[in-house]
Structure formats: structure tokens, C-alpha cells
Amino acid sequence: PFLSADAEVAQYMPVLIDCSASMAATDEITGKSRLELVKEQVREQIGSLSGDQKMSLFSFSATGRRLTDFTSDRRQLLKALDLLEPSDLPGQLDDVLRMAAAYTRTFPIETVTIMTDGNLPDQVDFELPFSLDVRRVDAGGANIGITEMSARRSGPQEWEVFVRVSGSSVDLRGAELKFFENNVETNSQPIEVSNEEAERLVFPVSSAESRLLEARLVPTGFDSMAVDNSVWLTLPAARPLKIWTSPKLASWRHAIRVLSNIEQEDGTDEQPKGSDYDLIISDAADLGGAIAPVQVFVGVIPDDLKTMIEVKEDVDYVVDWNRTAPFLRHVQLADLEIGEQPRLATGLSAKELEELGYEVLIDGKTGPLLLQRREGLSVSYWFTFHTDRSTLPYRVGFPIIAANAVESALKQASLSEVSAAPTGVLPVISVEADRNYTIKTPDGQQIPATSTPVGTLSGIPAAKVGRYDILDGNDVATWVGTGLLNTTESSLKTVEALRFTELTVAAEKSDRIDSDQPLWWTLALLAFGVMLFEWWYFQRARGAAA
Structure with a gap:
């Protein structure tokens, strides 16, 4: 019942x-x-x-x-x-x-x-x-937690580390924010935050080597959640950006050479000598097996677009450009004169290019002048006209474009900016190619992984906040840390x-x-009570007769 x-x-x-x-x-x-x-x-x-x-x-x-x-x-x-x-x-x-x-x-x-x-x-x-x-x-x-941690390079070996702390209550809540470098406390700051007043602190760090940083929050009163009180961030070792530029692109080589903290490969070879670079600028699609997370192609039509885009000997000009794209930031392209005219095939539009993974960054009179394509963590830029056959190398915007390309490569290599990784999946880790590794999680579990032919580990699950050691046998090859870093959860x-x-x-x-509420126990107790009353009643009557 x-x-x-x-x-x-x-x-x-x-x-x-x-x-x-x-x-x-x-x-x-x-x-x-x-x-x-x-x-x-x-x-x-x-x-x-x-x-x-x-x-x-x-x-x-x-x-x-x-x-x-x-x-x-x-x-x-x-x-x-x-x-x-x-x-x-x-x-x-x-x-x-x-x-x-x-x-x-x-x-x-x-x-x-x-x-x-x-x-x-x-x-x-x-x-x-x-x-x-x-x-x-x-x-x-009431809760208080770390919701952001990032670092920006301020010099050859100097970093500025930013930590943001937020609270969930209306009232101000106090805490002490401790800062650790390779498990050694180097700084500490008292803070007070609420749901309307967050605090953003800056910690200077100077190191040419890779460092594991930890921001640890110690609340002075009650704190309902401890998981957002610690965040780890790995600073990469300082190194110059490795760049290869085609020897035929003298204007690009000159614009790149004057930039700081770069290592541009010299030579007259038409293809890169090495296999791994941070940035490649080429006037040919064939790179001889070399790879880079950022690639710039000048006067090259992608193979899968050759039936869609044709370059004619005619004058062209810029109709519009994507001013918010990082590659074209602070660049003015009005009145640019071009001696080649890329033409999109009749009946086609930018929609067909987008279906193949390309985004148009610069539009010409009859077709796209600059395309962008993202594949995973890599990005490539395609000038469909040759920049030497235009007035672009003589404009102020040209060295800015070169600097933007270098800045994009710096970010891809985590050499200019780096952010702490939230839980979920670890960021891509650079290690030796084709090698077996073991990832030791904060709770002691071990995850086997094999690096790719280009020397990366990716797709490693990170379900816990803390430090993850990447082991090569019994030796620690490198490490990476995570944090909750979710404003919604902490709030x-x-x-x-x-x-x-x-x-x-x-x-x-x-x-x-x-x-549904079962009545079995209620009815059983009621029956038991009736039975007790009946027993008492008859025993009482029998005692009175005696």
C-alpha cells in the first residue's frame, strides 16, 4: 500500500x-x-x-x-x-x-x-x-576564489604575472594570496573581495628557465569551496623565435630582421633546412616537410582553391578588410595599389571558401586578396597576390603586418603570453617526438601517453586541480598545472x-x-498498537477476575 x-x-x-x-x-x-x-x-x-x-x-x-x-x-x-x-x-x-x-x-x-x-x-x-x-x-x-591567472613577457627574462580573485558574497571577505615559484613562497598579499569588487594583483618574475608558479589563496574566515583556492601556471624558458623567410622575399626578410628576440635563418635555399619553426614566410606552397604553427604564403593560391581563384594581369585595389583580425591589427589598406588581380570563379562567393575552412581577411574588386585558415592549433595566411607587385612594402602598414605575424607566432609558442589551464584537458605539451611518457595526476593516478611525430602531447584529461608531472621513465621531463578558473562556479x-x-x-x-509515500510501516505500526491494546485489555480483565 x-x-x-x-x-x-x-x-x-x-x-x-x-x-x-x-x-x-x-x-x-x-x-x-x-x-x-x-x-x-x-x-x-x-x-x-x-x-x-x-x-x-x-x-x-x-x-x-x-x-x-x-x-x-x-x-x-x-x-x-x-x-x-x-x-x-x-x-x-x-x-x-x-x-x-x-x-x-x-x-x-x-x-x-x-x-x-x-x-x-x-x-x-x-x-x-x-x-x-x-x-x-x-x-x-560565502565563497572566495581565484578566477584568472596569466603572464605577459615584459623583457627578455622578465614576466608580469596577473592573478584575479573574486568573491560570491555582498560583504567584503578577507584572504591572503600567497605566490610560489618552484614550490618556494616568494610573495604574499592581503586582499578583500566581494561579488562586486574583485582584486587583480601583479607579481613580477625574472627567469630564463621554465618555472612552475602557484597562486594559493588562504581565506581569513569561512570559505565554502576550497577547489578554487589554488591555481598553477607554467612559464616557458626564454628563447628567440625561430623564423624562416624565403630568400626571394627580401622585403619580408628586412621587415622581420629589425624585430627583437627573433632568430631568422639565413641562406639562399628555396626551402627550409630544418623541420620545426615558429614562423614560416614563403612564396611557395612546398616547404619540404618543414612545419610551423604560423605560416604566411605570399603570391600563392592554396591547392584546393586553384579551380576557384585565378590571378590575372590587371590592376586591383582593396574594397574592404577585417580590421579586428590580429594579423591586420593597426593596418590601414585604403588606396593600396596592386598589379595583380585575383578573380573568384563565376557564381562563387565567400560562402564556398568558408565551407573549405578559409576566411577572407582582405576583399579585392573581383576576389579575395588575403585568406586565413585555422587547422587545430595552427594558422596559415595566404596572400593571393605577390606583395612585391603592389605598393604594400612601401607603406607604413607593411612592417606592422610583419610584426603582427611575429606576435601571432610568439603567442602560439607561449613566448609572449601564457595563461593558466582550466581543468578539463591539459594544453598541448612540447616533448621529444615519438616517445612514451607517463602523466602523473594530482591524485596519484598515472596516464600513459605517446608523443606525436612533431613532439607534442595533446588530449590529456585533467579532471583535478593541481600539478601534473610528465614522466620520462622515472624522471620528470616537464610539468604543467591547472585550476578551476571558472567565474560562474566560484560565484x-x-x-x-x-x-x-x-x-x-x-x-x-x-x-x-x-x-509516492509507502504506507507499509505506518499500517504495521498501527496494527502493532492495536495488538498491544488488545493484549493489555484482556490481561487486565483476567487480572481483575483473579
């Missing part, structure tokens, strides 16, 4: 449990985390399952994970629930909703329940095939509603989940 809930009872009940970083936030009075409160509510619902109801548990943070199949086995559900812990990752609903939607093909699911603290993106790119019941627990207590802000493609779902505050 049971007492039916007000809500319509679903036979198959998927429950999605938020395990993002903000779910670790604790209450200042009770000391309970948001996840502990959610677990209490889900335990209550598991205990009230009737015979024809089945539940499936899912957890989610940056991605989703199915914990159980649909089952009415309370022990299995409670065991999976007890193993849940808050992660060091931000919360995202898209992935776990798609997992739940996949079950609608097999089971008649009418409603999906989400248990969360409401600290989620309010816009979800997903079309709901079921109704959604969002149950929100109270947000945690503990909650959304009142989730906006989907076609509708909006309110995130309701609830102390418990609507569920």
Missing part, C-alpha cells in the same frame, strides 16, 4: 545529479555540501520506489555519466549514489541530456529530474523530447530558469522530491 504523490508517477524515472565544482560548496552552519543535500533527497525517493517503478541515476559536470540502468534494486541505486563526489569541473547539461534522450528510444520516459544547485549555463543547446523537472537546492555559503550564482531551443524550464527550489 502507498499514498500517491500529487505529481503523476512515472514508471521510468531518470535522475540527473549535478556533480560540478559548485556542488562542493558547504553551508556555514550545517557544514553540509550541496551534493550531500541532493543525496538526502534522492535517497528518500529511492526508498519510496513502488513495485512498478524503475530509476536510473546519471551524474554530470562538464560531461555526463550513466551510473545505473533502470532498476528497482534499492541497494544498487544507493551504492551508486554513495560513490558520488563533487568534481573539479564546471557544470554542463548538454551531454547528459543527450544520454538521457537516447533512452527514450527504448523506454517510455515522460519526465527527467535534474538535481542541482542551479549554478549552470542558462542557455542549453538541446531540444527536449521529454518534460523536465529541475529541482534546486540552496546555494552554498555560486544560480539561474532561475533554463532556456532551451523551444521553451524555458523553471529551476524550482525544493526541499524534497515529489514521490
Whole structure:
């Protein structure tokens, strides 16, 4: 026997449990985390399952994970629930909703329940095939955390390290920010922050070698979340930028040579001698196997566009250019005269170029004059006309373009700016090519990895905040660190509603989940009471007769 809930009872009940970083936030009075409160509510619902109801548990943070199949086995559900812990990752609903939607093909699911603290993106790119019941627990207590850490080179061996600290409460909260270089404390600053007043501190660092920096926050009072109190950042070793420029491009060579902190390869060879560079500027598409994260091609049409773009002997001029593109920043191209005219084939437009991965940065009278293409972490620029057959080398904008190319290469090589890596996936790590490595995580796990032929490790999962050691055998080859670095998670802000493609779902505050209430124990206790009364009544009558 049971007492039916007000809500319509679903036979198959998927429950999605938020395990993002903000779910670790604790209450200042009770000391309970948001996840502990959610677990209490889900335990209550598991205990009230009737015979024809089945539940499936899912957890989610940056991605989703199915914990159980649909089952009415309370022990299995409670065991999976007890193993849940808050992660060091931000919360995202898209992935776990798609997992739940996949079950609608097999089971008649009418409603999906989400248990969360409401600290989620309010816009979800997903079309709901079921109704959604969002149950929100109270947000945690006041929190203070590091939300940004980056460094910018200010000299040959000098860096300026920026650290931003934010708070979640209206009142100012105090803390001490400690700064470490290779595990040695070198600086400390007292701070006070609130949800409207963040602090941005600058720490100078001087080193020609690679260094591991850590910013560690020590709150002076209650702090509901500890995961955002530490952030690591790796400074690369100082070195000049390695550049190869085609010997036929004398104007480009001269513009590059006057820049500081560069190493330009001299020679008359038509192809690079080495294999790895930071920047390549060439007047031919064939680089002889050499690679660089930033490549500039002058007077070259990409192979996959040769049937779409034809260069004619005619005068051309610039119609428009992308002024916000980093490659063209601070460049004025009005009245530029060009002795070649790239023409786009009849019936084609920039849309067809974009479908092949190209973006037009400079438009000419009859076709594109400069194209940009991004492939992974690499970027290439294609001048469809030869710059020597224009007035560009004689304009002030030409050395600026060369400097922008160098600046882009510096950023790609992390030689001018570097930012701390958020949890999720480690940034690309430069190591020796075709070699086996082991990544030791902050919680002691070991992840095997093999470097690529160009000497990089990529796609390494980083689920925990802390230091990751890259081991070559038993030796530490290099290291990298992570931080939560998520303003939304640290702020503990909650959304009142989730906006989907076609509708909006309110995130309701609830102390418990609507569920059937079993009457078995109530009726059993009532029957036991009747039995005790009956026993007392007859024993009393028998005693009086005696």
C-alpha cells in the first residue's frame, strides 16, 4: 500500500545529479555540501520506489555519466549514489541530456529530474523530447576564489604575472594570496573581495628557465569551496623565435630582421633546412616537410582553391578588410595599389571558401586578396597576390603586418603570453617526438601517453586541480598545472530558469522530491498498537477476575 504523490508517477524515472565544482560548496552552519543535500533527497525517493517503478541515476559536470540502468534494486541505486563526489569541473547539461534522450528510444520516459544547485549555463543547446523537472537546492555559503591567472613577457627574462580573485558574497571577505615559484613562497598579499569588487594583483618574475608558479589563496574566515583556492601556471624558458623567410622575399626578410628576440635563418635555399619553426614566410606552397604553427604564403593560391581563384594581369585595389583580425591589427589598406588581380570563379562567393575552412581577411574588386585558415592549433595566411607587385612594402602598414605575424607566432609558442589551464584537458605539451611518457595526476593516478611525430602531447584529461608531472621513465621531463578558473562556479550564482531551443524550464527550489509515500510501516505500526491494546485489555480483565 502507498499514498500517491500529487505529481503523476512515472514508471521510468531518470535522475540527473549535478556533480560540478559548485556542488562542493558547504553551508556555514550545517557544514553540509550541496551534493550531500541532493543525496538526502534522492535517497528518500529511492526508498519510496513502488513495485512498478524503475530509476536510473546519471551524474554530470562538464560531461555526463550513466551510473545505473533502470532498476528497482534499492541497494544498487544507493551504492551508486554513495560513490558520488563533487568534481573539479564546471557544470554542463548538454551531454547528459543527450544520454538521457537516447533512452527514450527504448523506454517510455515522460519526465527527467535534474538535481542541482542551479549554478549552470542558462542557455542549453538541446531540444527536449521529454518534460523536465529541475529541482534546486540552496546555494552554498560565502565563497572566495581565484578566477584568472596569466603572464605577459615584459623583457627578455622578465614576466608580469596577473592573478584575479573574486568573491560570491555582498560583504567584503578577507584572504591572503600567497605566490610560489618552484614550490618556494616568494610573495604574499592581503586582499578583500566581494561579488562586486574583485582584486587583480601583479607579481613580477625574472627567469630564463621554465618555472612552475602557484597562486594559493588562504581565506581569513569561512570559505565554502576550497577547489578554487589554488591555481598553477607554467612559464616557458626564454628563447628567440625561430623564423624562416624565403630568400626571394627580401622585403619580408628586412621587415622581420629589425624585430627583437627573433632568430631568422639565413641562406639562399628555396626551402627550409630544418623541420620545426615558429614562423614560416614563403612564396611557395612546398616547404619540404618543414612545419610551423604560423605560416604566411605570399603570391600563392592554396591547392584546393586553384579551380576557384585565378590571378590575372590587371590592376586591383582593396574594397574592404577585417580590421579586428590580429594579423591586420593597426593596418590601414585604403588606396593600396596592386598589379595583380585575383578573380573568384563565376557564381562563387565567400560562402564556398568558408565551407573549405578559409576566411577572407582582405576583399579585392573581383576576389579575395588575403585568406586565413585555422587547422587545430595552427594558422596559415595566404596572400593571393605577390606583395612585391603592389605598393604594400612601401607603406607604413607593411612592417606592422610583419610584426603582427611575429606576435601571432610568439603567442602560439607561449613566448609572449601564457595563461593558466582550466581543468578539463591539459594544453598541448612540447616533448621529444615519438616517445612514451607517463602523466602523473594530482591524485596519484598515472596516464600513459605517446608523443606525436612533431613532439607534442595533446588530449590529456585533467579532471583535478593541481600539478601534473610528465614522466620520462622515472624522471620528470616537464610539468604543467591547472585550476578551476571558472567565474560562474566560484560565484555560486544560480539561474532561475533554463532556456532551451523551444521553451524555458523553471529551476524550482525544493526541499524534497515529489514521490509516492509507502504506507507499509505506518499500517504495521498501527496494527502493532492495536495488538498491544488488545493484549493489555484482556490481561487486565483476567487480572481483575483473579
